[in-house]
Amino acid sequence: MSYKFGFVTIVGKPNVGKSTLMNQLIGQKISITSHRPQTTRHRILGIHTDDDKQIVFVDTPGIHSVAKKSNRKTINKVINKTAIASIDGVDVICFMITASGWTEADKHVLKALENVSLPIVLIINKIDKLKSINDVLPLIAESNKLADFADIVPVSAVGRVKGGNIEALMDVITSRLPVAEAGFDEDQITDRSFRFLVSELVREQLFRRLGDELPYATAVEISQFELMDGKAQISADIWVEKDSHKAMVIGKRGEALKAIGTSARKNCESLLERKVFLELFVKVRSGWSDNARDLYSLGYDEGI
Numbered sequence: 001m002s003y004k005f006g007f008v009t010i011v012g013k014p015n016v017g018k019s020t021l022m023n024q025l026i027g028q029k030i031s032i033t034s035h036r037p038q039t040t041r042h043r044i045l046g047i048h049t050d051d052d053k054q055i056v057f058v059d060t061p062g063i064h065s066v067a068k069k070s071n072r073k074t075i076n077k078v079i080n081k082t083a084i085a086s087i088d089g090v091d092v093i094c095f096m097i098t099a100s101g102w103t104e105a106d107k108h109v110l111k112a113l114e115n116v117s118l119p120i121v122l123i124i125n126k127i128d129k130l131k132s133i134n135d136v137l138p139l140i141a142e143s144n145k146l147a148d149f150a151d152i153v154p155v156s157a158v159g160r161v162k163g164g165n166i167e168a169l170m171d172v173i174t175s176r177l178p179v180a181e182a183g184f185d186e187d188q189i190t191d192r193s194f195r196f197l198v199s200e201l202v203r204e205q206l207f208r209r210l211g212d213e214l215p216y217a218t219a220v221e222i223s224q225f226e227l228m229d230g231k232a233q234i235s236a237d238i239w240v241e242k243d244s245h246k247a248m249v250i251g252k253r254g255e256a257l258k259a260i261g262t263s264a265r266k267n268c269e270s271l272l273e274r275k276v277f278l279e280l281f282v283k284v285r286s287g288w289s290d291n292a293r294d295l296y297s298l299g300y301d302e303g304i
């Protein structure tokens with residue numbers, strides 16, 4: 001049989017489960033996830049390799065409407081650009097919605113894909129939330145009327161439905177890929193460095209543990225990263241915009257920061273497969289999320 005190799009981007013509005021699906025497809029956590037919209041801020045590759053194919057998945061930040069007042073900051077425009085630019089040069093687009101049905105935000109993403117001539121596979125995620133699997137049928141019929149999708153695949157990215165249909169999705173995608181030799185080493189699972197992945201694991205805890213708008217006004221920068229035999233010494237700066245935010249990240253008697261550090265350290269240990277010493281510092285840099293120069297220095301360089 002001929003080997004297949006290609007790029008597949010996963011797009012959709014925020015919070016539909018794109019990063020969860022990518023981790024499931026790769027079989028390893030490389031992209032952070034949370035219950036909050038706009039968790040993913042950077043494009044990240046996840047590479048699946050087996051005997052007959054290599055698929056490079058591109059996880060992207062959720063595409064949102066910049067018209068909304070709360071989204072007008074520079075960082076949100078940069079994030080949208082990153083997601084839309086990710087379509088360039090791929091073989092298949094996976095467009096994700098959820099089983100709860102089409103929303104205006106989903107239709108906004110569909111519109112962004114209007115003039116794209118690539119096959120678009122519609123993924124209907126979170127089918128585990130349906131009372132009966134048959135409840136997805138009307139949504140499939142409605143979707144067929146909205147656009148000419150190459151395929152429509154209902155899935156449960158968290159794998160709560162038996163099988164979750166992930167294998168079926170893999171097969172649908174593979175059938176659309178060109179015959180070509182693998183482009184990456186078989187043991188490479190992402191294009192990102194451990195250093196980057198660690199900064200994301202810290203950011204993930206900020207998204208999971210801090211309330212309200214606070215996570216959106218934070219960024220993480222690794223200041224020390226030393227991998228040694230059997231252990232790692234890592235320091236990270238958590239950037240916030242105001243002193244009051246700093247107090248909230250640290251929490252009463254430092255409890256919030258401690259909890260963030262403990263969870264992030266555990267995840268770092270399973271990623272790096274060694275003991276990790278993680279030190280976190282909270283620092284104030286006002287207006288970083290609205291300043292292109294600050295964004296560049298914090299790693300948001302793709303869309304500027």
Ligand SMILES: Nc1nc2c(ncn2[C@@H]2O[C@H](COP(=O)(O)OP(=O)(O)OP(=O)(O)O)[C@@H](O)[C@H]2O)c(=O)[nH]1
Nearest residue numbers: 014015016017018019020034038039040062157158
């Ligand atoms: N019940 C259920 N929850 C899911 C499923 N897939 C993802 N989730 C949850 O949905 C939330 C969002 O998941 P993410 O993977 O972070 O979503 P995303 O589309 O990457 O979000 P952004 O990066 O913000 O655009 C998380 O709380 C996930 O646990 C699923 O199949 N079923």
Ligand SMILES: [Mg+2]
Nearest residue numbers: 018019039040
């Ligand atoms: Mg994501």
